[in-house]
Amino acid sequence: MSRDYPAGTIRTEQVWKRFRADQQRMLLRDRVEQAARRLRGDRGEDWRWALRDINLHIEPGESVGLIGSNGSGKSTLLKMLTRVMYPYAGVIDVRGRIGALIEIRAGIHPDLTGRENIYLFGALLGLKRREVAGRFDDIVEFARLGGAIDRQVKFYSSGMQMRLGFAVAAYLEPHVLLVDEVLAVGDAVFQQRCLDRMREVAEQGTTIVFVSHDLPAVQSICRRGVWLEQGTVRVDAGIKDALAGYRDSIEAQSEASARVGEPLQLLKYEVRGEDADDTTLHTDEPVTVELTLGGDYRGDATLHLGVSEGTSSPIFQISHEIRMTGGDHRVACVIPRLPLPRGRYTLWTGVYSIGKTDGGTLMSWHSAGQFDVFGPMLDTPPRAVVMAAPVFVPHQWED
Amino acid sequence: MGGQRAQVIDEQRGQAAPPGVPVPAGPPPELVFKRRLRPLQVARELWAARELVRALAERDLRARYKQAVLGFAWAVLTPLALCAIFTLVFHRAVKIETGAVPYTLFAYLGLIVWQFFSNTMNQGALSLANNLSLLNKVYCPREVFPLATMLVATVDMVIGVGVLGLMFLVFWTAPAATFLWVLPLLVIQFAFTYGIALILSVAVVYLRDVRHLLPIITQMGVFATPVAYPLAKIPQRLQEIYVGVNPLGAVIEGYRKALLYGDAPDARMTLIAAASSLVFLIGGYLLFKKLETGIADVA
Ligand SMILES: Nc1ncnc2c1ncn2[C@@H]1O[C@H](COP(=O)(O)OP(=O)(O)OP(=O)(O)O)[C@@H](O)[C@H]1O
C-alpha cells in the first residue's frame, strides 16, 4: 500500500473530516451534564462534514490552486496536509519537508525574536543549524526586515509577520509549500515578490498548494486547479477550466438572489453585434447593449453598466442619465470597438436616483447575465505576473 | 483506491458538468482514522523537536527572570519561605521528630521535590492551552510542550539543590555515603511528574475549567505529601496504597534516607513507586496521544 513516492508527493485517499456542529463549551460541568444525558440514552451529538471523500494525487513539482467559496474546506484540507489536524477517515500522505504559511500570524513563537523564529522553524523542518545559517541572509533580505530581525515577533506589524513567515517557508527549501490566503496583508510590491518566489521554487521542483480568493493570482502561479464545493472536489482540472467553472458558479448564485421590491426592474437585456440579428460578439468590433427597464418610479436617474470577468471588479463601467416616466423604458448603448479579448464576461447594471434622494438605489448593482466574445486570445504573461483584467489593445509590432 | 472522482470539464466554456459519481454518505468504516504509535518514530520525532523544547524552555525562563526584580532568586525564595514556615509550625509547634537530622534540612529536601512537581504540574497543565495558536500552525509532537515546562522546573530544581549544598555547609553535615540511591529515585520522580503533566495538559484543552482545580490540588498536595513530615506518619497498613497513588511519598522518603540518614531506600516502597509512576507515565502518554489528534479541532 505505501509505495515509495518521491519527496514532494501529496496523496489523499478518501479523506473525510467532520466537526461538531452543535455549540459546545469546553467545560467540565457541561461534560458531566452531557454524560448524564447520554446515560439516559440521548446522544445529543451533531456532526457536520467539512470535507467528504477527497482524493488528490499531486506529483512533485506540481502547482495546484485550491479554490472555493468561504467554508468550503480549503483551510481544513491544508491543515490536514500539514498534519496539524487529523482526518476522521482516509489516508493522507505528504512526502518530504513541508513549509506552510497557514495563518497571517506567522513565525513560530510570538515571544521569540525573528532570528530565533527562523532557526526554530528550520529545526522543525529537520534542518541543521548550519543549513539554516546558510540561508539566513536570504530570508532576512527577502523579508526586508532589516533591524527588526532581533525584535520579538509579537511586535511586528501584520505585514511584517507575513513577510517573515513567507520568507521562512519559501527559503528553507521545503519539498512542499502550502500557502493559505495570507499574502493579502502584504503590500502590492511584496505580493508580487511572493508570487515571483513561488514561481521560482515551483521551477526548482517544489510542490505548491496555493489557496486564495485572488483568482488572477492563483491563475498566475498554478497549472492545476482544484475547486472545492461544500467539502467535496467539484472540479480537478487545468487551472483555466477550474477557474472558469468556479466563476460561473459564483455568477449563477448572485443571479439567483432576486431583487424583489425595488422601484425598478430589468425586464429585458440584449447584447448583440452590429446587426440586430447578429448575436455573436467579436473583439474590436461594434457591440450594442440594449436594456428595458420597468417600474413605478418617475424622475431622473443614472443607469450604470459594467462588464466583468467572473465576479471580480468590473473591467470597465459606463453610465448614462435617463428619465423614467412610470412605464417601460428602453435604452441602448453602442460601443463602437469592443475592447475585450476572447472569453466569457458578465454584464452588470444598476440604477440610482438623481435629485432629492440623490444616490438612492432604484435597482441595485447586479449581474444581468453573461455573454461570450470571439476573437484573439490575449498573449500569456510571464508566470507569476498577475493580470488584473483582460483588455484587448489593438497593437502592432515593428522591428 | 478511490480514483479521481472529479469530472473534467468542458474545454471551451469551462462549464462544470453535473456531478457524475455521487459522493457516498459516509466514509467506509475500515478507513476511519486510528492513531497508531510506532515507538521508533515517536522517538525520532521527539529527537527532531529538541530544538523546540530548548527554545520553549528558554523563553519561559527568560520571561520569568527578566521581569522579576529578584531574578533567579525566585527559584530559591519560594521553597526557603515555605521551609521557614514549616520549621516554625511543624518543628516547633507540632514537634515532628527527625532524629539526628536538622528539621530544616529534612523539610527542605521534601520541598525541592514538591516544588519541582507543582511547578511542572501547574505550568505543564497550561502548556498546550497557552500555545493553541502555535498548535494550529506547525506540526511537532505535542508532548514537547509539557516537556519544556518540566525542563524549566528542572532548572529551578538544580538551583534549589545548590541551596541544599549551602545548607549542608551551614549545618556542618555532609550528604550520606548512600547518595547514589538518588539516581533511580530521580527517574521515578521525573516519570511520575511528566505523566501527570501530560494528563493535565490535554485535560485543560478539552475541559477548560480544570485549570481552576490546579490551585486546590497544589494546596492540598503539599500537605498530603510527606513534605513536612516523614512517610512513617501515614498508618503502616495504608502506606503501600498511599505510595501507589502518590509515588512522591516514597521518592521523598528515599531521598531523605539516602542523603540524610545514610540508609538505602525501602526496597518495597521504591518498587511500588516505580511501578506506579511507570503506569502514570505510559497511561498518561497514551491518553495524551489519543486526545492529541483532536486538539486542532477544538482550538
Ligand atoms: N475547529 C473547527 N470546529 C468546527 N467547525 C470548523 C472548525 N474548523 C472549520 N470548521 C468548519 O469547517 C468548514 C470549512 O472551514 P474552512 O476553514 O476549511 O473553510 P475555507 O474553505 O478555508 O473558507 P475560507 O475561504 O473562508 O477561508 C466551515 O464550515 C467551518 O465552519
Ligand SMILES: [Mg+2]
Ligand atoms: Mg480558509
